[in-house]
Amino acid sequence: xxxxxxxxxxxxxxxxxxxxxxxxxxxxxxxxxxxxxxxxxxxxxxxxxxxxxxxxxxxxxxxxxxxxxxxxxxxxxxxxxxxxxxxxxxxxxxxxxxxxxxxxxxxxxxxxxxxxxxxxxxxxxxxxxxxxxxxxxxxxxxxxxxxxxxxxxxxxxxxxxxxxxxxxxxxxxxxxxxxxxxxxxxxxxxxxxxxxxxxxxxxxxxxxxxxxxxxxxxxxxxxxxxxxxxxxxxxxxxxxxxxxxxxxxxxxxxxxxxxxxxxxxxxxxxxxxxxxxxxxxxxxxxxxxxxxxxxxxxxxxxxxxxxxxxxxxxxxxxxxxxxxxxxxxxxxxxxxxxxxxxxxxxxxxxxxxxxxxxxxxxxxxxxxxxxxxxxxxxx
Amino acid sequence: xxxxxxxxxxxxxxxxxxxxxxxxxxxxxxxxxxxxxxxxxxxxxxxxxxxxxxxxxxxxxxxxxxxxxxxxxxxxxxxxxxxxxxxxxxxxxxxxxxxxxxxxxxxxxxxxxxxxxxxxxxxxxxxxxxxxxxxxxxxxxxxxxxxxxxxxxxxxxxxxxxxxxxxxxxxxxxxxxxxxxxxxxxxxxxxxxxxxxxxxxxxxxxxxxxxxxxxxxxxxxxxxxxxxxxxxxxxxxxxxxxxxxxxxxxxxxxxxxxxxxxxxxxxxxxxxxxxxxxxxxxxxx
Numbered sequence: 137x138x139x140x141x142x143x144x145x146x147x148x149x150x151x152x153x154x155x156x157x158x159x160x161x162x163x164x165x166x167x168x169x170x171x172x173x174x175x176x177x178x179x180x181x182x183x184x185x186x187x188x189x190x191x192x193x194x195x196x197x198x199x200x201x202x203x204x205x206x207x208x209x210x211x212x213x214x215x216x217x218x219x220x221x222x223x224x225x226x227x228x229x230x231x232x233x234x235x236x237x238x239x240x241x242x243x244x245x246x247x248x249x250x251x252x253x254x255x256x257x258x259x260x261x262x263x264x265x266x267x268x269x270x271x272x273x274x275x276x277x278x279x280x281x282x283x284x285x286x287x288x289x290x291x292x293x294x295x296x297x298x299x300x301x302x303x304x305x306x307x308x309x310x311x312x313x314x315x316x317x318x319x320x321x322x323x324x325x326x327x328x329x330x331x332x333x334x335x336x337x338x339x340x341x342x343x344x345x346x347x348x349x350x351x352x353x354x355x356x357x358x359x360x361x362x363x364x365x366x367x368x369x370x371x372x373x374x375x376x377x378x379x380x381x382x383x384x385x386x387x388x389x390x391x392x393x394x395x396x397x398x399x400x401x402x403x404x405x406x407x408x409x410x411x412x413x414x415x416x417x418x419x420x421x422x423x424x425x426x427x428x429x430x431x432x433x434x435x436x437x438x439x440x441x442x443x444x445x446x447x448x449x450x451x452x453x454x455x456x457x458x459x460x461x462x463x464x465x466x467x468x469x470x471x472x473x474x475x476x477x478x479x480x481x482x483x484x485x486x487x488x489x490x491x492x493x494x495x496x497x498x499x500x501x502x503x504x505x506x507x508x509x510x511x512x513x514x515x
Numbered sequence: 516x517x518x519x520x521x522x523x524x525x526x527x528x529x530x531x532x533x534x535x536x537x538x539x540x541x542x543x544x545x546x547x548x549x550x551x552x553x554x555x556x557x558x559x560x561x562x563x564x565x566x567x568x569x570x571x572x573x574x575x576x577x578x579x580x581x582x583x584x585x586x587x588x589x590x591x592x593x594x595x596x597x598x599x600x601x602x603x604x605x606x607x608x609x610x611x612x613x614x615x616x617x618x619x620x621x622x623x624x625x626x627x628x629x630x631x632x633x634x635x636x637x638x639x640x641x642x643x644x645x646x647x648x649x650x651x652x653x654x655x656x657x658x659x660x661x662x663x664x665x666x667x668x669x670x671x672x673x674x675x676x677x678x679x680x681x682x683x684x685x686x687x688x689x690x691x692x693x694x695x696x697x698x699x700x701x702x703x704x705x706x707x708x709x710x711x712x713x714x715x716x717x718x719x720x721x722x723x724x725x726x727x728x729x730x731x732x733x734x735x736x737x738x739x740x741x742x743x744x745x746x747x748x749x750x751x752x753x754x755x756x757x758x759x760x761x762x763x764x765x766x767x768x769x770x771x772x773x774x775x776x777x778x779x780x781x782x783x784x785x786x787x788x789x790x791x792x793x794x795x796x797x798x799x800x
Contacts, residue, residue, distance in 0.1 A: 350617075395668065395670065
């Protein structure tokens with residue numbers, strides 16, 4: 137789960153990291169009032185959970201409260217990469233001398249947290265890594281030892297941080313490591329971490345992504361979830377415990393198991409179709425889950441045909457077939473469907489579906505070719 | 516023969532009295548697996564069908580000489596269950612439970628290494644040695660006895676492949692489901708080495724997916740004179756970057772871990788790569 141900048145920075149501040157003075161606003165009038173309160177020059181920043189908001193015009197400097205009102209009015213209601221902007225953060229503007237990158241993330245190969253730092257802050261770190269990899273400093277943290285001070289001196293020296301700032305940097309780095317630990321983050325990032333003209337180290341921007349699997353430990357973070365940032369289909373999928381990702385194609389897919397769901401998408405593509413989604417119905421595939429999955433897939437008006445691929449294994453296919461038929465009755469779908477069932481009682485399951493005039497398939501390749509044809513043939 | 520599990524494996528099921536645990540215990544016993552003990556804290560002294568239940572792993576091991584732990588507990592108890600099994604001295608720990616936080620696994624994995632325990636999973640379907648033992652949730656009837664070693668990151672996709680092999684008249688020595696999480700126990704590379712040393716495994720099938728570098732590491736090892744033919748399938752060629760495809764580990768991040776990179780690495784290592792799972796049996800011919 138991704139957190140908004142204002143949420144991340146609030147958590148950073150609770151861990152002793154210096155952030156600019158500022159508050160979040162839902163309306164342009166609030167934004168103006170916050171600007172008035174802060175006094176002086178402010179930055180109005182769109183709060184959306186995608187990158188590239190600066191380029192999209194979602195970050196603007198305002199010299200007066202009236203200008204903050206105007207900018208906030210423009211930014212609120214903007215769409216940035218299809219996501220609506222519903223909140224703006226109004227921060228005091230910093231006079232920036234130097235921009236640094238500092239982040240902590242999981243290194244899956246090393247199975248350890250890794251700190252990443254660069255003297256080239258303020259821009260996309262993946263770009264820096266691609267263009268000038270020598271400017272990226274990486275330092276692993278042993279999860280049993282925790283973050284040690286000597287590691288921070290190493291990083292500070294490698295990014296040429298002036299010595300007068302080493303103590304402040306260590307405080308911020310320890311704070312960010314504690315944020316990473318305390319929230320079960322998969323990414324905790326300050327970009328940029330700036331040295332101001334007043335010689336202060338301040339976290340101007342913040343990003344925090346937390347491990348969905350660890351949310352049970354942090355109920356207070358779950359309340360920060362912004363379901364505005366999910367499509368209605370994604371919200372419904374999450375509530376039903378389904379894993380759903382919308383794609384651009386025209387063939388809806390319902391599959392049990394993530395790996396098989398990907399393989400099913402791949403084979404549709406191989407035979408010239410395009411998958412409309414990834415959807416894992418999980419184990420069991422009972423009528424209720426199948427019905428929810430059908431509703432979610434059919435919300436997408438681009439879907440011209442549907443492929444249901446259930447590898448039952450131990451699950452009884454006749455029960456899955458009845459589940460599909462019950463679900464179809466409640467949802468009332470009218471588009472071509474191809475169903476493939478493998479597992480216990482698969483023939484009985486196929487017969488039930490064939491009697492209901494659905495296309496059935498025995499092999500994955502057969503199913504994919506049938507559904508591509510049903511959707512209007514290969515493109 | 517096989518790797519890791521066979522008819523002599525003595526399985527201890529953690530979470531045996533839960534719905535999943537009991538269901539799969541019955542399936543395993545019906546398959547012929549020796550399930551010698553169950554562990555459910557607070558239910559020591561009870562029985563799960565014919566299997567004695569203990570409060571702790573240590574008590575279960577003392578009483579039954581179990582040598583393989585199989586974990587079905589809910590995600591929030593899974594890290595503790597793995598540590599307890601390692602502490603009780605079990606050399607093989609198979610964790611079916613999914614949803615274990617990554618930072619927990621960063622602590623569990625090194626501790627298990629220190630104890631000398633091998634972990635399979637978490638978030639995996641377990642192991643199946645046809646005709647020998649089923650330790651986990653892989654349906655027994657979809658695979659037959661044979662000489663193809665199968666190693667895979669996902670569940671139902673693995674079943675699909677076992678099924679396709681059986682349809683084509685090919686049997687399996689052992690199928691190892693290593694799981695789809697970013698930080699897990701046993702890697703492709705580990706299992707490739709086990710198959711290399713197993714006299715009754717003649718050919719190997721590797722089923723990977725997007726995310727991480729496990730497939731690339733396997734390819735590098737195979738390229739260096741691996742002794743047996745390998746065929747592979749990589750799921751996720753149609754998956755866009757930055758979107759997690761179900762498994763916590765199945766995501767293309769920062770442009771790394773794409774299906775095409777993995778396929779290129781495997782092909783360069785001399786592995787035959789299938790375009791879809793049903794092509795795999797033909798590639799083993």
